[in-house]
Amino acid sequence: MIKVKVRLRPIVSKLNLPTVLKTTILPGDSNESLFIATQVGEIFYIRNGAIRTFLNISPRIMKLGVSSGGYDERGLLGLAFHPEFYYNGLFYLHFSSAGTQGPGALPGTFESFKPNPCDPGTLNLKWINRETQYDHIDTVEEWMLQSKGQPQKRRTLLNVRRPFLNHNGVNSLNFSPETGNLVLTTGDGGSGYDPFNLSQDDMEIAGKIIEIDVNKHVFIYDPPVVTRFNELPAPIQETLTVIAKGVRNIPGISYQRLYNQYIKYAGNVGQDLVESIFSFVHYKPIPVPQLIQASLMNAEPDQEGFINFGWRGWEGAFPTSIIRGCSANPALDEKTIAYYNEAVKTSVRRLEPLTSYFHKDPRPDKFGGTALTGVQPYMGNEIPDLTGSVVFTDLARNEGSPPPVKGVLAYTGIKADHKPNDFGVIETDYDFGAQSAYYVSLGTNLDQTKLFLGVYGSMKVADRNQGTVFEIVP
Template sequence: MKRILSGGLLVFALAWAQGVGLEPVATGLDKPLYLTQEPGGPLLVLEQRGRVLALAGAKKTLWLDVRKKVSCCGERGLLGLAFHPGYAQNRRFFLNYTDRRGRTVIEEYRAGRPYRVLLTIDQPYANHNGGHLAFGPDGYLYIGTGDGGSGGDPQGHAQNPGSLLGKMLRIDVDRGDPYAVPEDNPFVANPRYRPEIWALGLRNPWRYSFDRETGDLFIADVGQNKWEEVDYVPAPMSTSGGWNFGWNIMEGNHCFKPAKNCKRAGLVPPILEYGHDQGCSITGGYVYRGRAIPELVGAYIYGDYCSGKVWAARWTGDRWQSELLLQTKLRISSFGEDAAGEVYLVDHGGGAVYRLVPAR
């Protein structure tokens, strides 16, 4: 077994690759960006231009169409969807998309119809829109925002406590109009900070997820020119907020601005990083809790959009260790998770969805 140490990413090449394969689930999609499952319903795929399609075998049916609202493409588009924890009773779900004016919009739907806009955030540039949404085990909605774009965070949003950009936001969609700020958000008593801010110092969080068993949070943050990273927040979220993940002072574990002798005090380093010899744009995934591949249970699955590599990471007792799981030729825009904990891979370039399965 070949051992490679690259940018702090310990890779045991092909350790699991012989035991994992990809099974096609859907093809013929238009720029797919995300997969999830409607509670009690079908798998859903988000297309960047603004359609949500339901999958049933080889059949695809239109579940929602917001193309008239959405600005596409590049890093803009329909970027995220999250179902309310009580969806079975209240039929509430939430979208994150770029509107026709280039702004980030968080919108609530009820019974398939638009109900209200929760939040609109101006975007100074066309890239780094973030875009993901996820409900935490605490029932609050987590909104990951990019730093506003261009390169290097020229307007300093990620470290600016008065800006919602470059942050992880945490809001209560069950109180307030249109929402309330949880009382245990870390900066509610600090007038310098927007109270919605739960964590800061992010460049462009491209997919994050909560481990369905432990409640731990994993955030994949896309790097600038050299380093991609995974940030980690242990449960419970009520006592873990307020962390600063370092951008644009740091890129991964390395000084960015300034390039040397930067001030690291108070910054939380990533648990994993890899250099641009391994890829160029990280895509976050899920801790595997399915049954199809027992060897993967408890491993965090993530990949890279540019290189098509898929890794699995575990805590070994004193550090996080990653293993190369698959080498593909896919443009991995997202991973997805179904109700059973099985994990899917979304291929943006090829317009397809695959399921991780035992190799045959």
């Protein structure tokens, strides 16, 4: 892959952690404005170089970073504008609701659960007492920009109880240009290694890519709090189809137009080994009522053409592994297959990644990564070496180098034979000085000719006002 060099041009700084970056055209306007949603609940937009507040829902967001030493994966995670936003003013939010803090599904195991292949009890855990043993509730809402320019909530689309504080998705709401539906990407519910195997269970909302038909049954205002599709009232079930399962955690889905079809890209954040980017064109979504019908009859729904990313049996192209240090040689690691039976069961059903990158990579032109934070196609001409390719971001280089920490930009592309592809690192010229620079989000404008990068000076959302948004330029 050729070496690509870019510049980072700062647009706005001293923000809270920017989770979503996207543009839209405001009603009555002629130019796109850049919208920035922060994890703590603010939504800003930049128009003619000036930053303005669009909406602040921070009182409705749960208190972040309290139970986890400042780090958190909850908050305002999704913002999407209706394709007809210019005319109807509709937009959608996904956030972790204030006042819903619970003790967690396995108290004390945030991120620390590990299966033990020698102990079957750890391989078949069940999430029980869900109404009391959960971490928080995530809410998806529909809002409307009133004619006077004031946003107002219209209705709640979903209330989902989540087992742990992590893996709730990020940039989790996007509209499909193919179907016109709202697409919700949900992580597997969190902890580590998906302890309850929610991502492969067809009835679980966790670990899926879901389409919501927002034009159907628009008069349901108060859905119940659920964890499974079959707990939803029938009219809500009828608005939902499932595109994919086997998701661990996902920084949204993006669409690249190619002639008369769309390539879909979705990244899956890895466990300890590898980060993966998937692409697909053809797929067969399954309507939720059909999934429920199959479940009631103890039958397998027809999964031909249904997308499965393979988690928790597979971490990208590898069987999910537990990594232990080798006692005889600390420089080496021993890798044990975590869930052998599941790796076998999902081996032929899963989608192979388009590209993968590793947490440890000895190759000189690559990098060791930490967590995938964004995947976006670039269709512009200003950076010709990237035209038509897919750009992605990693939170922080994992190379044991001394601080400050810095994130990574990289790119890949679709090969004519659709086989897995390599990736290349994109070099940036920006000097962050002694400040850490975690790459937390990636966004584009409407026609994907511009790229925006969200950077934060800390891993902790509780460390305020350390965010900068850049445009990636030649």
